[in-house]
Amino acid sequence: MRFITKKLQQPSGLFFIAWCLTASFGTYFCMYAFRKPFNTGLYADLYLWGLGYKTILLIAQVLGYMVSKFAGIKVISELKPSQRIPLIAGLIVFSELALLGFGLVPFPYNFVFLFFNGLPLGMVWGVIFSFLEGRRFTELLGMGLSISIIAASGILKTIYFEVQGMLPFITEFWMPFSIGLLFLPLFFLFIWMLSVIPAPSETDVLLRAERVPMTPADKTTIIRQYGPGLLCIVLIYCLLTTMRDFRDNFSVEIWNEISGKHWHKNVLAQTELISTVIVIVCVGSLSLIRNNIRGLRATQALMAGGLLLTGGSSLLFSQQVIGPYTWMLTLGTGLFLAYIPIQMAIFERLIALFKMKANAGFFVYACDATGYLGSVGLMLYREFFMKDLRWSKVLMQFSYVLCFASLGLLLLSVIFFNRKQGILRRLQHQQQPTPPAGLQNITAY
Template sequence: MTDIAATDQRLAGKRMIIAVLAALTAFLAYSSVYAYRKPFTVATFDGLRFWNISYQTLLIISQVVGYMLSKFYGIRFISELRSLGRFRTGMILTGSAWICLLLFALLPAPWGMLPMFINGFLLGFMWGVIFSYLEGRRTTDFMGAVMAVSFIFAGGFTRTVAKWLMVEWNVAENWMPFFTGLVFIIPLIFFLSMLERIPPPDDDDRRERTVRVPMTSADRKKFLKQFGAGLIISSVTYLFLTVMRDIRDNYMANIWNELGYGSDYSVFTRTETNTSLLVLLIMGMLVLIRKNIRAFSFVHVVILAGFLIAGISSALFINGMMNGATWMQLVSLGLYMGYIPFNCIFFERLIATFRVAGNVGFLIYFADAFGYLGSVTVMLAKEFIRLQLNWSEFYSYGVVIGSLMGIAGVLFSYRYFRGRYHHSKA
């Protein structure tokens, strides 16, 4: 018995080492991918306007539209993704996206919108490709949370690199995205290749979290028939998170400029790193909850708390009761407490709770598609309605409204899925 216990302990230790290394690899891989997507937003292209819209906004919208369309196509592409050929797929997607940044540097404005659109479409598949290495394991909550905080850390870190290139090396705004990608090309290749070395889920993983398989069109229709109402309300809730997160992410430089931090290029990494650590600590607690329905319920609580933090801090900022730097830190914490679970834990535990034969990619891309559609709509609305608000004002009011809608959505989702679970056990 002692030998058996010692063997089990060694296996558990080995699994944890694999989980930590896999999580860090996925984190660094997706952080490297971010270098080809977000750094261009550091450039404001002051004075450039076309069709009475700023060039910066036109570029952001172009990329987000491409990203959104990839999510709609990814509902099928990622849900049917097989394990063979993932490294090659990842390299083709990111390599082509980097070539788009070279074309962006060479083409005069406003033609840079076209390569930025293609860049967004190509990179929109990368989350699903990388997360497919991690799902369906008892440690997926931990690994997914580590990978997902790359949204926060990488957004700040890659922008810091981009700003550094502009400030210290006098790299022009149009060339900065390409050279930022050059800095990250070797790390990208290395970490994508390391993902291929992650062992597949073992028997215990499959027993607790179900086998993850590609989903056919019939499988997707069956899932929507079973859980359509819950998936739709969850996607609407996620839509508000995506809109608030995406506007903050794309116009972070503008907001910090308005708050008086325009020349401080370290502010991106400093504030986003703090948020990353706090969110990772919260998400990591889910690994301790083995029963899927309990973890699924706790995820709802975390998302609800995130909406409350973001909404209340924004209301205080609007009323002059909180300074801009504290507001940006708290709103970031609140939004990512909601956004990250949807990208790595919410759907993972949903599949495990209801023993669905499928994969997380389908559900994430279904929600993401409509989330980015909402993001594009809001950005266009601000430009065409001509609201007399700067980005910090527009964003703070938007977060209050989005948080109220999100709270209602989370409460409905919790009641719906708890009801379905108890009905299935009756």
């Protein structure tokens, strides 16, 4: 233990970086084991209130997750370091108990337990990221979270099919609890790894600004000063979250439509892992840019590239220029190239550039809460107004909306923050002391 503590005191060392990557990846990956496996089931021929039962289950969980995100705006932004580990452990245990209820209570009454399953899980990301933010390598350290966000869904779906094949007597209603139980010991191992990560160093604070629990007055000040630019980012994130959830929740149905029902189930993990590698390289490289202005511009450019890739891939697929596999791979890669930088980089740079008295949790949870409203809205719209439309067609059409609307909002946010940066630069220049008359020529030179 002493060896680990000593090595972690070197915040730029390979051991520290590898430890943070492993801890964040493992913890969030295990969280998905409590959230995602149920949506691999088809729940065929089950209906409630005129809706497919799987849609009911998805809406119930997302509503719980959304409530958790709204609560997280306050809880995560005001969270003290000493409260992190007890909170995250309690959140996961509560979620697993809800999955037990989902298995015990018969159809059609068990959908309520998926609301309670989602209710605590929305705050897990914020607790994990609070260990990583405000460091000179935050974008790199956060890659563990990014990897799990992209890779977990496909891998856990593959694990679901494998467990189902080995234990066919476990029903679709008991599979989520069983997989959660399988991952529970691993989850506690990874939260221990998080608990021994030291606080940001003096150099980290100098480069990225200190991250502190926020007060209501701090939040009001931030919204008043930066509201229009932040609103653009929130709306972009809302569209990205809606598409990410739709693609993820109905990926089995989409693959059935575009490739027939005989596609290999490993393709789910394969496409997500390839996307993961690409996103790691692109987003992780942002940590190499120390200048916060350049880092912000690079992040905005990466997001624009991801949005263009998302819309462009759907256009090429509709024209039969590329096949189903290439479309799903490229679409997912573009989606996460725009999505992950909002979580890992853009707020990090804004806080550091403008020296905001804030933390990333406040911004990301405001984005997430809005995003899941959009996710529920799209599912309901599909069920009531597009029943005869294929899942793949909905995904394709929404990718066009996402591309054009998000690029416009991104441009507006760039203009807003560039103007804010110009005002900040002028204020800093005015506050600089005027050199003595005899030294003015030397200073100018």
